[in-house]
Amino acid sequence: MSEQPFKVSVPDADLDLLHQKLDLVRFPDELEEAGWEYGTPLADVKRLVAHWKDGFDWRKAEAEINELPQFTRDIEVDGFGALNIHYIHQKSTVENAVPLLFVHGWPGHFLEARKIIPLLTSASPEHPSFHVVALSLPGFGFSEGPKKKDFSIKQYPEVANKLMLALGYDEYVTQGGDWGFIISKAMAHMYGHKHVKAWHTNCPVGQPPSPSKNPFRFLLFMVTPWSAEERAGIMRTQAFRKEGSGYMQLQSTRPQTLGYNLADSPAGLLAWIYEKLVTWTDNYPWTDDEVLTWISVYWFSRDGPAASLRIYKELLKLGPEVMASGAQYSTVPLGLSYFPKELFCLPRAWSQSIGNVVHESVHEHGGHFAAFERPDDLANDVRAMFGKGGPAYGVVPGKNGYA
């Protein structure tokens, strides 16, 4: 089936069920002065649930989402049949704009691109413009998810690449964070040069230099003391692994068990995701409506919130070697943006192992959801990478981003 225009339209019955459940929420207690130490604070969850029941207007939020040009189309995936994929597709008025695919992660979704789309598609002689495609990954948002096991490091890139080709973008660039980083990296490996001409990420996760692969850099690494910034970044990374990665272990080993929690309890889903929205961002001033819109996309997602967890198991069960081999180093040009409150804040020198780094940009503010928290910063970085005089200018033949 070819492209169909799409509008989010949650059935009344689903809205009713949500409200019936919200009326029956049973809250846990909380230890005195717990703050954020034990997880999402009770006062926050109670306030958000109260607003969700009585104040948050989903139909209004839905109408605003539907101002974005959305579509669905079937994408055939080897061994999995056709999946109906949902995406935003916003063209620039600049005909030769650079086709750019935005890939979200978890607990993100296609709406993470909503602030950056007007910036990237806008026309100006001062900067390049982009045609933007922001898909819902299979099993997220309004995309159908796979029904069989082992939809993994090859399949997510396959869907994304086939979508771009189906839209007539034979050559394009990608931007992503979280799983968007892993998927973009795999895409650069699988389709680099032929289709993927360059990629950009705000979530660079590199490896330390290895003595066999880069002996000189390894030596430098061994003799150069950490800067204060690097030390802080490593400690942040370690703290994440020690205290903040329980969700990742669960989702990569028992996504079905956790899935019951997230499918059946709106308060539970809210607490689960809100914890990340707050702890993974750099003091982003979330409004309650923003949070509830975000959570609602998960609550009302086509396959339900449990489906979104499976990416962790399917990719991480492969083990680090297979994951890495599915996303090997590619010579395709790579741009990096560093935000201080990202989860993995590894020394910048390590990023050289990710790919062919041609552009780097360091920021003073911002966290994991960069496109949502710091859209201007991210857009500027992407523009600088692909603009006239930039290291990836004209990387897509015939589509340099300018009129």
Add this chain to the structure above:
Amino acid sequence: MSDEQPFILSVADADIDLLNKKLQLVRWPDELQGADWDYGSPLTDIQRLVARWKDGYDWRKVEAEINELPQFTRDIKVDGFGALNIHYVHQKSTVKNAIPLLFLHGWPGSFLEVRKVLPILTEASADHPSFHVVAPSLPGFGPSEGQHKPEFDGSKYAEVVNTLMLTLGYTEYVVQGGDWGSFLGRKLAAQYGSTSVKAWHTNYPNVQQPPSLLRFPSLYLAHLFTPYTASEKAGLERTKWFLSTSRAYFQEQATKPQTIGYTFADSPVALLAWIYEKLVQWTDGYPWTDDEVLTWISVYWFSRAGPAASVRIYYETVTTGEYHTLPWSPVPCGLSYFPKELVVAPRAWARTIGNVVFESAHESGGHFAAHEKPVELVADVRDMFRKGGPAFGVVGGRTGYD
């Protein structure tokens, strides 16, 4: 109120109504084809259990059966935390000099784990020792009040149960436990070994590393020169399975107990799926009936402090570092090895847990030994404390025989 009050479990009608309303509104996740147990609790199992919970499972009947156990509550003061109202089962043997035994459950267990072993432990006979049994609900579990402030760590849980025994007049006693009951047994032996705790037995020798040369030189040497038996090798495989694929619940509960707590408090299905997974994967082919499962879950659903409170023990003991640095104690220790336990350490490793004077290995059985293998577990405990046994007479004046 610090005096003992007899306790009858009696869940409020309103609470049962709320559960039923929620069960009517369950929203299910989907499931991958052929998933079976690979991704977690299977959908067919959970749907079947919920159908029974809605229609057929009779909580009031179950409650009445639970109330055949002699239950009590009393306030127990804890340094820095005020008084907590603690629930416990207390069954004396007809043998006057029976050995006082503190039976400690874990997570996702409860005081109900004592049900099957209680009649056997208290039974009188010339051929084996008898026990007076006290089986509390740990703070935050079952009908016991939970702590209200942070930093209620393992030493506090130990303080509660020790104070309970002293208040009941058992100035010296022995401990039996698995899961958190094993951790607490070890903790009690260290904290109160010179005063009230005279011996401890566990069915969960949770030792995850081999003996070090410095701390346990003879065990180290024995370990170096003795090849693992077939069952020890199988045990290491089981341990590897647990630690590398099945411990995420622990990590979550030890870091974000409040976050996961919202799902337990609000969704009976979530609580069911979460706990059922352990009931099946941690046991050795135990033939759970649906009603048994639903009773275990209901104890959590209807618990006094709510199900979220029960997982704080993970956070507090791990954050203090207690969990990984339990001290050795000279108090006599007994071990029972069950092959489907979660950590099945080779003997040389397990013997570092304490002053091991008794060991017994079994061909079958898993994590919930008192529930799966009550006869075998009690046989082990009896052998440890019987006339001629390695811990005979540890409690002054109470040999277990009249």
